[in-house]
Amino acid sequence: MRAYGFTEAGGPEKQVFLDVPVPAPGPGELLVQVRAAGVNPGDWRLRDGTYGISGPAVLGREVAGTVTALGPGVAGFSVGDEVFGGCPGMVGGWAEQALVTxxxxxxxxxxxxxxxxxxxxVAVGTAxxxxxxxxxxxxxxxxVNGAGGGVGIPVVQLARARGINVVGVASPAKHDLVAGFGATPVAYGDGLLDRVRVAAPNGVDAxxxxxxxxxxRAVAGLVADRSRLLSVADKPLVRELGxxxxxxxxxxxxxxxxxxxxxxKALDPHVxxxxxxxxxxxxxxxxxxGHVVGKVVLVP
Known part of the structure; x- marks a missing residue:
């Protein structure tokens, strides 16, 4: 089948269309005819070697589609079901068919x-x-540092639904969108901490x-309790910062x-x-x- 991935770890020049076998679902897996697949920062981090995979591999960690086969031990799903879910292993979702856990x-x-x-x-689940x-x-x-992206937009919505006040750091072009989902937008750059203090005069809790x-680094000092500092973008640095x-x-x-x-209609993933x-x-x-507002989806 036709799929898109990379031949070896490195930059975008390593990305290519691949001809790969249709995978067979193993225990606890579904084989899905892919109808849509998400694009995430984790895809380029997989390609550049951040996750320790040298390639070749098919990109794409999340899909929606139609079940075409079931692996051993799978219950609750049948061939023909319309499903969505996460992809395991090296055969990702940017393909005609994909495995789903x-x-x-x-x-x-x-x-x-x-x-x-x-x-x-991936994105909404992480939020x-x-x-x-x-x-x-x-x-x-x-x-929320990066409130206008694929994870930022749903976390703003989910937090507001819980009654949590949100200050969203985003580029000015995304401020109207961030505000529309209920956050107070502030811009990156010099003076950020002053802008946050104006937006949240009583401080931020996380x-x-x-x-x-x-x-x-610019926002880490806003929380004294570093258990309230989370990052999905820079795991080594966030651990270094406590x-x-x-x-x-x-x-x-x-x-x-x-x-x-x-x-x-209580949540808009904003494709x-x-x-x-x-x-x-x-x-x-x-x-x-980093130029995308919201989410990008690929359709085979």
């Missing part, structure tokens, strides 16, 4: 598009899990970082709760671009460069 898959209701469902396992990790009460204030590097990485709950239960929120798989290189470049 059954315990990290859920049924897609007809009222939720394939494109919206496809972005729930949900970060809030669960932090355990902030209603009335607390959360600073920081969730989606940027890393210097941007993470903070934590997000502990994921990759379960059917979480995915089912999230898709119900989308179906009820901003839907591209054919032929444009995978361009789509990943936009995500890697």
């Amino acid at each position: 059954a315990s990290f898959a859920a049924h897609r209701p007809e009222s939720v598009s394939r494109e919206a469902a496809a972005v729930l396992p 949900h899990d970060a809030l669960e990790n932090l355990g902030l009460p209603a009335g607390a204030t959360l600073l 920081v969730f970082d989606l940027v890393g590097g210097a941007a993470l 903070g934590q990485v997000v502990e994921r709950d990759r379960s059917t239960a979480v995915l089912t709760s999230l898709v119900r929120l989308v179906a009820s 901003a671009q839907i591209r054919p798989l032929d444009e995978a290189r361009q789509a990943l470049a936009e995500v890697e460069n």
